Amino acid sequence: MQPYEWEPPSASIARETGVPEDQVVRFDTNTFPWPGAALDRLPPEPLNEYPDTSYRGLTEAIAQYTDAPIDCITVGAGADEVLDMIAKAYIDGSSRVLLSRPTYPMFRILSEMAGGVITEVPAIDLRLDREAFLEHARRAAVTWFCNPNNPTGELVPLSFVEELAAAAGGVVAIDEAYVEMSGVTALPLIDRMPNVVLVRTLSKAFGLAGIRVGYALAGPAISAVLRRVRPPGSISAVSAALGAQALGDLNGMRQRVQQIIVERARLQRELTSVGLDVRDSAANFLLARTGRQAAPRLLKDGLVVRTFPPTSPLAEYIRITVRRPEENARLVAALKAALAITGSAGS
Numbered sequence: 001m002q003p004y005e006w007e008p009p010s011a012s013i014a015r016e017t018g019v020p021e022d023q024v025v026r027f028d029t030n031t032f033p034w035p036g037a038a039l040d041r042l043p044p045e046p047l048n049e050y051p052d053t054s055y056r057g058l059t060e061a062i063a064q065y066t067d068a069p070i071d072c073i074t075v076g077a078g079a080d081e082v083l084d085m086i087a088k089a090y091i092d093g094s095s096r097v098l099l100s101r102p103t104y105p106m107f108r109i110l111s112e113m114a115g116g117v118i119t120e121v122p123a124i125d126l127r128l129d130r131e132a133f134l135e136h137a138r139r140a141a142v143t144w145f146c147n148p149n150n151p152t153g154e155l156v157p158l159s160f161v162e163e164l165a166a167a168a169g170g171v172v173a174i175d176e177a178y179v180e181m182s183g184v185t186a187l188p189l190i191d192r193m194p195n196v197v198l199v200r201t202l203s204k205a206f207g208l209a210g211i212r213v214g215y216a217l218a219g220p221a222i223s224a225v226l227r228r229v230r231p232p233g234s235i236s237a238v239s240a241a242l243g244a245q246a247l248g249d250l251n252g253m254r255q256r257v258q259q260i261i262v263e264r265a266r267l268q269r270e271l272t273s274v275g276l277d278v279r280d281s282a283a284n285f286l287l288a289r290t291g292r293q294a295a296p297r298l299l300k301d302g303l304v305v306r307t308f309p310p311t312s313p314l315a316e317y318i319r320i321t322v323r324r325p326e327e328n329a330r331l332v333a334a335l336k337a338a339l340a341i342t343g344s345a346g347s
Contacts, residue, residue, distance in 0.1 A: 019301065030283070079201035085226045098119050099120055151285070197218035263322050303334055306319035306320075
C-alpha cells in the first residue's frame with residue numbers, strides 16, 4: 001500500500017527554511033483562509049462526558065442546509081472517515097473497485113486497505129475518459145468519483161453523473177468536497193438511485209478543517225449500512241457544536257465562497273500572463289504546469305504548494321490553493337522570480 005503523503009506542519013517548514021512561521025503560507029491543503037466558526041461563541045460543553053453519538057444538533061443543521069431527511073445523513077470525522085466507512089462496508093478481497101487517474105489518493109489507499117481489486121482509468125489530457133469510465137463502472141462493486149476532481153479541478157455535469165449511476169454495477173461514491181464552489185451536486189439522484197452516496201465536508205467552504213467533520217448523503221439502504229460501521233464517538237462534542245455553528249451562518253459561507261471564486265479567476269489570469277499552462281477549475285485550487293524546479297524555490301520563501309511524484313501524470317504540475325489576495329500576490333511574484341531563474345515555464 002502506498003501511504004498518503006501528509007503535509008508537513010508549518011512549524012517544521014519554518015525551521016527548515018528559516019522563514020518565520022507566521023510567514024509560511026499553505027497553498028497545498030485546499031483550505032479556506034478564514035474560519036467559519038469560533039470557540040468563544042460556543043455554550044459550555046460537558047467535556048467529561050461522551051458526545052451524543054446521534055449528533056442530533058449537527059445532523060439537524062446538515063439537514064436544514066441540504067434539505068435532506070435526517071435518516072439520509074451519516075456524519076463522520078471528516079470526509080476521510082466517511083470514505084473509510086464506505087470502503088469497510090462495500091469492499092472486500094473479491095471486490096472490483098474503479099477510480100480515475102489522477103484523483104484523490106485516499107480512494108486508492110482505502111480500497112487497498114480493504115483488499116479490493118483496483119481498476120484505474122487514465123485521464124486523457126487530464127480530463128476524465130468518460131466512455132472508458134462508464135464501461136468499467138458496470139463491473140465495479142464501488143466506483144469512486146470526485147466532482148470537481150481533486151487535483152485537476154475538472155467538473156463534469158450532473159447528466160454524466162446520472163448516466164454513471166445508472167450504468168454502475170455497484171455503489172457510486174461521489175466526493176463533493178468542493179460542491180460549494182462548483183454549484184453542481186448529485187443530491188437530486190439519491191431519491192431515485194439507491195446506489196448513490198455523496199461525501200461532503202466542512203473542511204473547505206465552511207473553513208473548519210481543524211475540527212474534522214464530514215458527512216454522507218444517501219438513500220435509506222446505504223445510510224443504514226454506513227451507520228453499522230460508523231464509530232460511535234469519533235467526532236468530539238466541541239467539533240459537532242462548531243460544525244452546527246458554521247452551518248447556521250450560510251450567508252457568511254456564501255460570501256467567503258464568492259470571494260474565493262473571484263480571486264480564483266484573478267489568480268488564473270495572473271498565472272497565465274506569466275506564461276503558465278493553468279487548468280480551469282471549479283474548486284478552490286488551480287493546477288499549473290511549472291516544471292519541477294518551481295516548488296522547491298517557492299518553499300524557500302515559505303510558500304508551500306502541492307507537488308506530485310515523478311511517476312504521476314502531474315509530475316510537472318503544482319496545485320495551488322486560492323487564498324487571500326495579498327497571499328496570492330506574494331505567490332505570483334515568487335513564481336515570476338522562480339521562472340526567471342529556471343528560464344521558462346514547465347522546464
